[in-house]
Amino acid sequence: MENGDAAGISAATNPMVTPLLTDLYQFTMAYAYWKAGKHLERAVFDLYFRKNPFGGEYTVFAGLEECIRLIANFKFTGEEISFLRSVMPTSEDGFFDYLRSIDCSDVEVYAIPEGSVVFPKVPLMIVEGPVAVVQLLETPFVNLVNYASLVTTNASRHRFVAGKSKTLLEFGLRRAQGPDGGMSASKYCYIGGFDATSNAAAGRLFGIPLRGTHSHAFVSSFMSPDQIVVKGLRSHDGSSTCDDFVALVRNWLSKLQRTESFQGIFGETNQSELAAFISYASAFPNNFLALVDTYDVMRSGVPNFCAVALALNDLGYKASGIRLDSGDLAYLSIEARKFFCVIEKAFGVAGFGTMAITASNDLNEETLDALNKQGHEVDAFGIGTYLVTCYTQAALGCVFKLVEINNQPRIKLSEDVTKVSIPCKKRCYRLYGREGYPLVDIMARENESPPKVGERTLCRHPFIESKRAYVVPQHVEELLKCYWPGNSSKTREELPSLNKIRARCMQQLEQMRPDHMRRLNPTPYKVSVSARLYDFIHYLWLNEAPVGELQ
Amino acid sequence: MENGDAAGISAATNPMVTPLLTDLYQFTMAYAYWKAGKHLERAVFDLYFRKNPFGGEYTVFAGLEECIRLIANFKFTGEEISFLRSVMPTSEDGFFDYLRSIDCSDVEVYAIPEGSVVFPKVPLMIVEGPVAVVQLLETPFVNLVNYASLVTTNASRHRFVAGKSKTLLEFGLRRAQGPDGGMSASKYCYIGGFDATSNAAAGRLFGIPLRGTHSHAFVSSFMSPDQIVVKGLRSHDGSSTCDDFVALVRNWLSKLQRTESFQGIFGETNQSELAAFISYASAFPNNFLALVDTYDVMRSGVPNFCAVALALNDLGYKASGIRLDSGDLAYLSIEARKFFCVIEKAFGVAGFGTMAITASNDLNEETLDALNKQGHEVDAFGIGTYLVTCYTQAALGCVFKLVEINNQPRIKLSEDVTKVSIPCKKRCYRLYGREGYPLVDIMARENESPPKVGERTLCRHPFIESKRAYVVPQHVEELLKCYWPGNSSKTREELPSLNKIRARCMQQLEQMRPDHMRRLNPTPYKVSVSARLYDFIHYLWLNEAPVGELQ
Structure with a gap:
């Protein structure tokens, strides 16, 4: 795989976004994998969230471009390696040689297009690659997606209440959580439907219209x-x-x-x-x-x-x-x-x-x-503090879970059923009904054949046996596309411009059935798994649970 | 005044913090000032907040170092000037020549030391200089202080509940509001009393102990x-x-x-x-x-x-x-x-x-x-989302208000009395009692003689006539020091190391009377004005209020 320069993908917008912007435990784990000879084992992680924010029933996915920029230019500097050596003094030299050699040329990233309306449990991104490298990506990816998606969703909700005819201005820089809390807010509020910002630096960096x-x-x-x-x-x-x-x-x-x-x-x-x-x-x-x-x-x-x-x-x-x-x-x-x-x-x-x-x-x-x-x-609203800090809910809670390693599916159990992860590398589809509205998202195992237009597809709740229904889709959309093909032969999706992402967001919001979008008692949108994936989840669950415990 | 290089003050930690990281209206106002020939008029602004966060009765001030780094290196690049010209196409060339010439050599900054316990209404920073320049500083200063103070305060509250014997670890990077939401959180949680962070980049940049x-x-x-x-x-x-x-x-x-x-x-x-x-x-x-x-x-x-x-x-x-x-x-x-x-x-x-x-x-x-x-x-707590996003209150609400221009005091009235600004360039003191606890903060006009140890000082509520008391201080501390002397002959306070700021914060929290610090129903700490300042506020108020209206 080409690197960032070759792919024409510039570095992360914020120069602080480097491979070191991650949790220390990603490095200690990387060392333990390396010591165990496991670091190159091919792992698949899903990035997803568990609950829509702000008491609503939808979320807008954002932050993808920054993730791709990070991995396209992923390389430790000599200084960063020296620093890591100083904090892990008992680790062997060979490990730091390995760290020095790492890039993301053998990582594959699949993602739902930025600006899409998304729902809990469905992976926003699927990241596949050597387990030690992909773990290093966990923290920055979750960081870059969490706030981006949260504030985009918040902006879209403000747009929904204000109505299409009003002008919405983002005035949040001074109250944002730090300098790039402000910069990110300007970018993602624009994607979520705002018309302009007061933030001059964001105007210059992203080309967002300025007002003041x-x-x-x-x-x-x-x-x-x-x-x-x-x-x-x-x-x-x-x-x-x-x-x-x-x-x-x-x-x-x-x-x-x-x-x-x-x-x-x-x-x-x-x-x-x-x-x-x-x-x-x-x-x-x-x-x-x-x-x-x-x-x-x-x-x-x-x-x-x-x-x-x-x-x-x-x-x-x-x-x-x-x-x-x-x-x-x-x-x-x-x-x-x-x-x-x-x-x-x-x-x-x-x-x-x-x-x-x-x-x-x-x-x-x-x-x-x-x-x-x-x-x-x-005619126009200038909105600051509550918008950019997402005051009513200040975090989204994205997670990054291992679903497969060495072609072995992995499941993370929990006493709290909403925290059980859905195993396997998956393909995800959105099924559309007669009126053009999305009806349900369905996750299937990678090698299953996709749902077909006009054919009955069994959609099952991943955990509750009695919740299932046949759906006959009028249109089937595969949700995740390949944004970083790694060593695979897949074609890399281009990163769209900010205005294209914004247009996608507007069109996606428009397309949803109105009862999912309303502020008061919105109808939950259904997220399901295929019959085969359902059976497989429950087979694994039974075999992973402690012996002798009824769950 | 020497510039950043000469003063040995490095650039802002986040490279996105440039003079352009401000609201567009600071530039449109600068142009209007310039057109009116008013841009060099000497103005004094107070940076303060109105209410302690998290239902508490104290706040820890943080973010000062980053503000000083910004102004020490304040200079527009040619590219930034070109950008501004493109968004203000009708503005005259001379204005952009002026912008190009701006630095902060004639700005003075007085501030309470970083890591101090502070209270509503008392200026955390007083910024004096040419009105056009000081206005440009409003947005970045408020941005840099708001979240820094909020999250430091949040960390100190977590330390208070956990007790001194426990180890507190900040694990927030992945859930923070963007990359430097995470970086700032690591820095300021450390100041507020945390022992270590999981954030490897923060460990390197700030020397904070790492855990994972x-x-x-x-x-x-x-x-x-x-x-x-x-x-x-x-x-x-x-x-x-x-x-x-x-x-x-x-x-x-x-x-x-x-x-x-x-x-x-x-x-x-x-x-x-x-x-x-x-x-x-x-x-x-x-x-x-x-x-x-x-x-x-x-x-x-x-x-x-x-x-x-x-x-x-x-x-x-x-x-x-x-x-x-x-x-x-x-x-x-x-x-x-x-x-x-x-x-x-x-x-x-x-x-x-x-x-x-x-x-x-x-x-x-x-x-x-x-x-x-x-x-x-x-024995140890790892705390993330709620800590770094300040989930229970995601913004502090600092403001930056004009209090004097051309030696003329200015007051901002409001129907909401908590929003009335306290006019004049001020000096602020903390008065200590017999047991060593701070008793009251008092703001006075610049030319008043300071309260004296052992002498009765009349402390008045700024707006409520009946709230007043004599205090006999055992110790008087002037709160604001000069961190950027501009063209004045004052000595510049050195910026302390991160560990010194942290130690100050610990010592300051320790020193407060316990009833101000408790979680449930804490006693409000008193903030007052001198008798002369009280009279002056009410004289101005009367003269600025619309004629014929009883307020």
């Missing part, structure tokens, strides 16, 4: 419009210059103050804020979006914004809108919308009423849902 | 001791070689089976497991620690372990212990301990009864507490 305006500090850093030095503003078409934009704004403000519909709503507005808005508009006359809640939204922020927006309008510019970052977002957005509509009508400014309203301030799935129920006039 | 043995997969990858090829094992003192270590182990196993106290506890043990233990012991005869729950702890894992440990003992080696990763940890640890004690007595193996027992499996503060209440025989 100004903060409360910007507003409070100004004192009064009197201090504004540069007062002129060129008109949009460049044909003229307004010599005193400040005066133009003040003129509009007093017109608004005299407008009958606004009587009693506002009087004297905050002058720091007015100065900040004028300055921001002068810098970005084509893209004037103001944060209006530093002092008081309806008595200061919105009137100040409108005065500046109307002055811009006089010069041929169209303001972008406002952002609300505190208070009762439903109420304030409705009041702001009314204000805009009055202006559109009173002053004949076409489109002023549909000015964009962005809301932020500790939003999450629940608050979005509550806003929907109350009714609101928000 | 083997996994369930290692156990299930073996079939039977019959397949073990290399059977010989040299004795500890090198004087002899046991030709058939497997036979020696089997011999011990049958002795154990015949031991009267073990009748009815176990019969035939699992042969995969036995083979795995023998192989692991052959690789690490000086450090044999076995995971004993792959099949059945008391009927297979513990007897298999003991047979191998006793065989090692015959050759002069002392086994390290067992790890339990499932089931009823309290019960199993007690049963395993009994088993060890029987062996110590029956076969006269000194120290066998005090064999170390490590427990893992989704541990957290609550489960540690429950184990303590039930009674257990665990």
Whole structure:
């Protein structure tokens, strides 16, 4: 197998992702395998999770590209080897020579495409190769998939509640769990359906659209419009210059103050804020979006914004809108919308009423849902902390389990039946029904013939005998593809672009039967095994369980 | 001010931490400041949090070193400037020349030492400098402090429950929020009181002690001791070689089976497991620690372990212990301990009864507490998911607020009084009482004279008039020190080593009055302002609030 360079696969996005980013016990095990002469035995591991997050019934798989980047460039440096030697001082030299020689040219990786909707127990990735090498991959693979899939799923759930027509902005960098908690959040929230991020580094690295305006500090850093030095503003078409934009704004403000519909709503507005808005508009006359809640939204922020927006309008510019970052977002957005509509009508400014309203301030799935129920006039949501830290469930819990070694199937038993692993190298299929919805995922042994369109396929619960049904699929999709063929002759799937992964995610979410996706009491999607795999699981189980114990 | 190289401060640990790792709006604001000729105005920002995490009444401050590393090496690359130009196409060339020229040589950073116990509202860091530059620092500083402080605090809480005598191991890499979620967790859990990590990369980068043995997969990858090829094992003192270590182990196993106290506890043990233990012991005869729950702890894992440990003992080696990763940890640890004690007595193996027992499996503060209440025989805890993702509260919520610009104090009002910022550049003190405990933190205006030992100091709640008290301190500690003097003549505090930060954290936690630290209903620690600052806050508040509104 070609290595990373030859395959044209660049290194992991985060330079900290190296072969050393793994648990020490992967090295102590590797040494024990090596000492026992077992290190080259061919092992198959499944990477999967046991339970969908956030009380939902689906998960979006993400993180694959970073895993492939790691293995495509997997090689220990001399310095890393020296370090390992220092922490394993009693291990023999030959082992470190072996470690130095390791790459992933004899590892095979099969995976469900990134951005797919996935379910518990079905392997997201199947990794096959020399047992010592594949064990080293366990920790980084699980690390790279766990949070990626969790936050992508979280983003997709926010998109689901917000609805397709809303703009969703990821504002999480400052509250993320560390620098690449922030970077990963930006990438995976985009895959999960967000439209843009505030994170400039993520914009550069991944090409994600960027959004951002100004903060409360910007507003409070100004004192009064009197201090504004540069007062002129060129008109949009460049044909003229307004010599005193400040005066133009003040003129509009007093017109608004005299407008009958606004009587009693506002009087004297905050002058720091007015100065900040004028300055921001002068810098970005084509893209004037103001944060209006530093002092008081309806008595200061919105009137100040409108005065500046109307002055811009006089010069041929169209303001972008406002952002609300505190208070009762439903109420304030409705009041702001009314204000805009009055202006559109009173002053004949076409489109002023549909000015964009962005809301932020500790939003999450629940608050979005509550806003929907109350009714609101928000066009775009900026979401941070709850989204990127996955506050309601901060970890997914992926595992990486040995299912076969030297062609011998392996099963991990547990008193907790949900923790029993499904043995054997498998092939997995998604069966689709008449209406185009996926009906069930089925896992089968590698050498079984795939389910056929139009033919009855027995789908069994892996552990509960009575749960089984025949399904007649209208379409059969093999779930895992080969992303790293190792020494096999298989073709390597190309890694799709970020936008393609995002599009796949959108299409996959779209395609699910709605009752699996709803927030309240969603219907579990069925995951099954073939009749042959079922029998085999239970044969192994019986033979592995301690003698004399009824399980 | 010298730059990073001259100051001998290396770049941020994570190479992704660059000046571009910030929110886009910091750049759009910088442009608006620049356009308004305000970008060099000297601003002071406070970085603080509003509420202690995890339902507790204290927080440990961490992340400072990474912030200082960022600013010591703060410089945009040509490529970053080009990128910014592409996302801000209407901005003038002069602005990008300005950005290119920016470093942090005229920024001053004051901070509480890393590893200190800290409280809400008191600035952890005070950052002073040109407003445009300091704004750029907002996002990365908050990012670097938020998770660092949160996870350090979480680690310290786990240490508190576990007690000083237990060994605490951080096993979180695979479940952390991304690669440096894992790296940061390892670093900050160590600061917060953990003894070691499983994360090999963190061991190398930070010099944290490493720990690790083997996994369930290692156990299930073996079939039977019959397949073990290399059977010989040299004795500890090198004087002899046991030709058939497997036979020696089997011999011990049958002795154990015949031991009267073990009748009815176990019969035939699992042969995969036995083979795995023998192989692991052959690789690490000086450090044999076995995971004993792959099949059945008391009927297979513990007897298999003991047979191998006793065989090692015959050759002069002392086994390290067992790890339990499932089931009823309290019960199993007690049963395993009994088993060890029987062996110590029956076969006269000194120290066998005090064999170390490590427990893992989704541990957290609550489960540690429950184990303590039930009674257990665990010596070391391996903690992952809940610790590193801060599952019970995944974000701290630090903020960065403008408190002064051009020597003008600024206040950010809010309908929610906990969100009102405390204006002015401040000096902060911790006042200690007769018994050596900290009594109260007090913030004062910069030019006020510090509280004096033995003199009455009026400490006021910043917002509630009736909450005030005189305190006579026995010791006064100024909280913030200068870590980056900029152009001032102050001396720069050296960044302490990781072990010094950890020692400070231990000492600080130790020093607190116990009722602030307890898990259930801890007493809030008082944070106050001086009488002068109190008056000033309320003067500003009144003058900034919208006219005619009673607040």
